[in-house]
Amino acid sequence: MVKVNGEMLDIAGKSVKEYLLTTNYDMTRIAVEKNGEIVPKAQYDSTILKDDDSLEVVSFVGGG
Template sequence: MEIIINGETKTLSPMSVTELLGSLGIDPRRVAVELNLDILPKGNYESTQLAAGDRIEIVHFVGGG
């Protein structure tokens, strides 16, 4: 299936948001995920299955001081 991640089209097997983040080497505790223009609560990452045509934006938190 094809989905769009941060503006880039990717071809992936069906998976959950948690599995997607793991496959990208991203710690789910350090990002926010937007799915089809809606912020996805962290508690829903595991149960949310991606579908063809989904648009994902992954926003990384960066500390500073």
């Protein structure tokens, strides 16, 4: 199981990109942190999620 924004999800084995494509996140408005480190955008495809990984997807909203 992978913890994503505090929720346990059965997505081990998927890449970050595969997971994101199952969501409504706008890829141009997010930053992804995995186990305390940012995942470079160019590595979403090659970063495979494992059991006990912790992922946070930060989705930016406008205003400033």
